[in-house]
Amino acid sequence: MQEYWLILVSTILVNNFVLVKFLGLCPFMGVSRKPETAMGMGLATTFVLTLSSVCSYAVNRYLLLPLELEYLRTIVFIVVIAFVVQFTELVVHKTSPILYQALGIFLPLIATNCAVLGVALLNVQAQNGFLQSALYGFGAAIGFSMVLVSFAALRERIELADVPLPFKGNAIALVTAGLMSMAFMGFAGWVEG
Amino acid sequence: MLWICLLFAILGVILGYAAFRFKVEGEPLVVEIEALLPQTQCGQCSFPGCKPYAEAIAQGKADINQCPPGGEVGVKALADLLGLDAKPLDESFGIEKEKKVAVIVEADCIGCTLCIQACPVDAILGAAKYMHTVIASECTGCDLCVEPCPVDCIVMSPIKPSVLNWQWPEPIQNRH
């Protein structure tokens, strides 16, 4: 039980994918202009990340390992992920056009959100089991969404602040992300690994 | 290898089916975009009216900064809706001007009805050979009637400030 809690704490806070591990940064910067869309992106990512974490675990365990094709891991994972994403995209497009438009090019980019492949690869590296893989993906996504939504809310405030001209927009957003990452260093040492 | 190709093929089948099953008809987004456009119907955005422009935006064929009457505020609203960065108005489509209304100098009007045909929102009243007038409250200030008038009797005049349209001014900010 404790092991599972540790996985969650580790992925959400200590080794936050965005701020500490540097994964999933592009959507982090790109879909954080409004908290509402950030929330949508967070949901979509959580769904995709958990699902593809599990799928890639299964593919690795039942296909690649038995066939001794580990070197094809990247290629297979990425296709499985692309599939999960495109499937999600189709469904979202049908059911929520606004969310679809808001996520814009970022829904396809979830596929290329390196967090997704990162989760899959890190799972294999850590030799995580099924439940661990699922939790790892889920925790990473929750950490991602949490940081994304707060970041979006912060950016909304920056938007109205008197920021020097060259810093307006992405530059100050990155500085903010840096300060957030600095704050997250406070979690360092909580859990190993 | 065969196994993997088989896996991919199965995924392909599912995707193909999903694409068919979840096909989206129409773009509800157009309605939302159009609601943000000023409906001046002036065509400055290079489209014949606000709706065509909205459609073009939804399909990604036009940028969001092409509507001068909407101005910076309009661009920002569009950017918010679409989750994009706001940007300055594209000046090649015109610049944001103070809103005006058309006034027909009645003495000069010859009643040619050309302006009636030009007005996209039916804001001009009149009949052939009779003096025409602009219904000020319905005029969007699009300028389109000025050009066709053969005797140049339509002038665009600024809206007069009065207690009825007066707005509380924002305090003068001393930081900029």
Next chain:
Amino acid sequence: MDLDGVIVFKGWNLKGGLNLEGHKDLSRQYSIINTAIPNELIYPLVDRSGNVQTALVKAGERVLKGQVIAGSKGVQGTLLHAASSGLVKENEWRMIAHPSGLKSECLIIATDGLDECCPVDEPVDYTQLSAADICEKVHQAGIVGLGGAGFPTAVKITPNNVRTIDTLIINGVECEPYITCDDRLMQQYPSEILLGIQVLLRALAIENCVIGIEEDMPEAIEAIQKAIECSGFNQIQVKVVPAVYPAGGERQLIYQLTGRETPNQGFPADVGVVCQNVGTVMAVYQAIVKGQVLIERVVTVTGMGINKPQNMWARIGTPIKDLVSQCGGYNGPIERLIMGGLMMGFSLPDDDVGITKATNCILVATSKEVTKSSEAEMQPCIRCGECALACPVNLLPQQIYWHSQGGAHQKCQSFGLFDCIECGCCDVVCPSHIPLVQYLRASKSKVFLKRREDEAAMLAKQRFERRDTRKAQEKVAQEQRIRLKKLALVKLQKESASSPVKMQDKS
């Protein structure tokens, strides 16, 4: 304070509010004086809330005192009466009592000094009148709320079967600094006010009435109390409210006195209350019992910039400068001329402005009393939250301000922009000297403008679409016509050889 039968409120049970220095002694000890007839009476043909008044008299016409000279239409229509006899002049663009300081079309009466009245209705016994009669008479007398907003009183007291009213609240709080007109009115005319209340109670068909008076007006409390004892109208209660600004705000007062919270989208009537200002009650008394229409009201002319501050019965339409001169004129350099109170009044660039029914005070302020705009340099908001603590409506003014200065006016609404009563408490306490209220007002203006524009855009769109379909139909019809013509032509050519007779049938 220990007055018999008076319930003293210990705490201010609302959040926020301010203890302000009253400055009421400037004018409070003098009794209300009558004023001379001014040379000119100025009536704007538009009121503060944008209702347009239509003139009912023509230029050159002679009008008598009390004659209807203008009126607005609609359910909330009101009437305007001449305050003295004289000749109607051509309408002129004059500065009006409006925060914009802009000019607007005004109806002007050149008085003739005769003060000749039109025939007055015989005074009737109000106990014989039905509720509908009272409403009608109140309407005919041109009575609107004299507490500040100028809402037609007849509308407020018209029986409405959807909402049941159980309490009439009389607003005698007068929480704004400097103003003492209601105070004086209650001191000098307590029994008239009680009679006015009886009329209103009758119109509303209820028994229950509470008069709210601020604790720092002991004479008024005593006077009303005495009058109640004498008249035996024991169902009228006096409740003393603490001297907290803005205790006189309608919703705040209702909550103070009854514990009922008026819903933000609704009206006092939704919680069973009608709230009237003391001055309005006086006007109702004069209209129903005395048969007089509303042509004058009590105005406090005060401030350190005036030689003799006092209250006066002023005819509606009297230019401010006339009132000022009857108070001994200006006293030294004047920083600002304010119509209304220190907290909610608006400044006027000129004193040639006619007073309106809603004018309760003319505050002639020196630089000792008010800020010079340059003096209070604005600094960025430090989010200290003082403004939120002071806000009686429990808003977060700093958040609304933040979004409004960034142009996110729609977002302001989600923070309750339209629940703001513009009381100014937040503004006063802000250490960064941010003119919060002005920001909020500007933001409200912007939202209104946006609404107006959106509406116009929708209509424009509809007309555009209608025109489009019409054009399309025309085009189709045209094409049809051309095709038919062509067809006919071809046929004609074909058939012309064989049988020319049939062609005639076709056409």
Next chain:
Amino acid sequence: MNFTWASAPHIKPRDSVSKIMFKVLLALLPSIFLLAWFFGCGVYINILLATSTALIAEAMVLKLRGRAVLKCLKDLSALVTAVLIGIAIPTLAPWWVVVLGTFFAIVIVKQLYGGLGFNLFNPAMAGYAFLLISFPQEMTAWAMPESLNVWLFSDIIRLIFSVQLPDAMTIDGITMATPLDVVKTQVAMNPYSDVTVLPLGIETLFAQGWGWLSLSYFVGGLWLVQQGIIAWQIPLGILSALALISAGFYFYDAQTYTSPLFHLLAGATMVGAFFIATDPVTAATAPKGRFVFGFMIGVLMYLIRVWGGYPDAMAFAVLLMNIAVPVIDYYTQPRVFGTRR
């Protein structure tokens, strides 16, 4: 006649930002003296360095941006930031540590966002965290109280500016770990050490001066509360959270976990609760939100102190909660009069 136009209310304002900042500085004054008493006059040098850096840096940025320099400096907020940094940094840290930290705080954390009122993160704490992360060695140079008796002012100056020690002294000899440091390195982070009994009690805390210092912050803070300058919800939140959680763990296992009183009096708890977390600009703004903000800081402080990599957690807890402020603000809007929620 012509009169000025202005929007209501016309009444004169009462307070001003510089007055508020001045009062905060005033409330810090006794603690500064106490700090110097216990840990040497290095603290004066720190504060001096920090304030001059802050003023120069702020003036520089304002000048570059073409803003009114004097008017902005007059608000004294940079001074508060600088003084807090000066207090937080160990008394014997080299001069460039103070200068770098203050520069980071003022330029990156405050002015890049537009200066007073616009920054999202507490500048002083961001500066402190920056130093703690960047120069962990220099940031632990707290002088030992007893070693100071033999020190001359010139020795301290020499140490701070050229990192030269008086003869026959080593840096390890004159510095000591702070009580929280000791707890951390001896117990929490060393699963293999033989230490099973807590090395420190409240007595040590007072003997080394930390306890008295905390009390002085507490008193100064209470004065600010009484003056209506800081929102009481924040200190209450922090202190109650810290007390509650530490009491829970303490009564569960008094061998490994230190007592609530220790947590309340050690390290930056008091100065943090009353002077740092209360920075109005970067804290939550609604009353309820302020309590949540404070409470969460308390929780995070405890967790980071006990399980994190850093001995004291105030800076990180505050910065972490700064991230959450807009979200807290969103969810803790007070109920507007006349609405139901």
Next chain:
Amino acid sequence: MREGFQRSLFMALVLGAFAIVAIGMVMWVFYASKARIIENERAALVKQLSELLPAGSYDNDIVNDTVNWIEPDLAVGNPLTIFRFRKNTRPVAVVIPTVALGGYNGKIKLLVAITKEGVVSAVRVTSHHETPGLGDKMEIERSGWINVFKGKSFKALPESQWKVKRDGGVFDQFTGATITPRAIVQAVKKTVVFFEANREALFLPEQIKD
């Protein structure tokens, strides 16, 4: 419906075809470079191992003279592959891969070379996530600190002294980062304990399976 199925079948074919081409290509590269990769990895291993003992002190094929061991204390889960060094078939030393757990950030992987006599001859860090610039002083490329273990043994240094100085032992810590050295000292000590306990068995020729 039918149309949908046909289309999906078509897409499956396209995707499958692409997959075959792409995977074929990768496989071709894989087989073409396989030998070199294995060689590289082997060379890297040899290089790593050879740095741990003086050249010439052994003459066996160190990469292949291994024994697998299950020792949960040293590595989590997997069997360790322990390398043996021999000269003239006589045991000289072993290299034991170890994991240090108490590090600042994650596991620190080590190789510990111990001579037949129980003397540590060298320690190397093979992978870690400690803070660059702080915890990474344990890398041989950055500082010589890791050489403090050279020549240490339980004979020369009683077990209770295997601690960093701050904890009352003899090993230096690097200022500003005590946690990393502490973890490594613990891990090396643990390894020596393990070696002392299994000294004989470690050099047995046949592989021992637990």
Next chain:
Amino acid sequence: MTMWTQYRQIITGGLWTNNQAFVALLGLCPLLAVSNTLINSLGLGLATTMTLVCSSVTVSVIRKIIPSEIRLPIFVLVIAAVVTAIELMMKAYFFELYKVLGIFIPLIVTNCAIIGRAESYASKHSPPKAFLDGLFMGLGFTLALVLLGSVREILGAGTLFSDAALMFGESAASWKIVLFEDYSGMLLAILPPGAFIGLGLLIALKNSMDFQFKLHRKVFSVQPLDKGN
């Protein structure tokens, strides 16, 4: 538009005006994660450029024969194949570098810049243009990486070109420049916060340079800018 202006646009776009790292903010993860030293940056930059070129050209070649519903999986498949091949080859020929760049080689697959270019450029243009675009987008990305890497290395460790031997062989070991002796290093610069803040500062620098350019262009607008070839 002449051929040359088109190509020039592609080039300036890749290097400056539409720089994937500075402007489009794509490919951030490897950018920030690997840029703690100059050499690491250079290595990843070159690997990324190689991948970008190969994948862009391939996508451009096959762009007409793939159905849009499955274009993403196919692009991804192409990129993944290219990366895996490059990874294997690096393992075979630059083993040391491979060890340094570690997990980020497979992650090049998901470098958003690569799929971003495939989707928004290569799938709409001819192979030569796609090649050029890929090349210069890659070089622009490398430029960003190298800049960030240098800044972080200088601030964080006080050196430049440390570990050059990993990439350029033993002879490069002497390239290392120690800028400050005895510098204890500003750790923040090489830790995650330093990466974010560093990139933020670089972007601001680029913005203010753009402002300057604009100013100058306005001042000198009398002279024609395009002078032949």
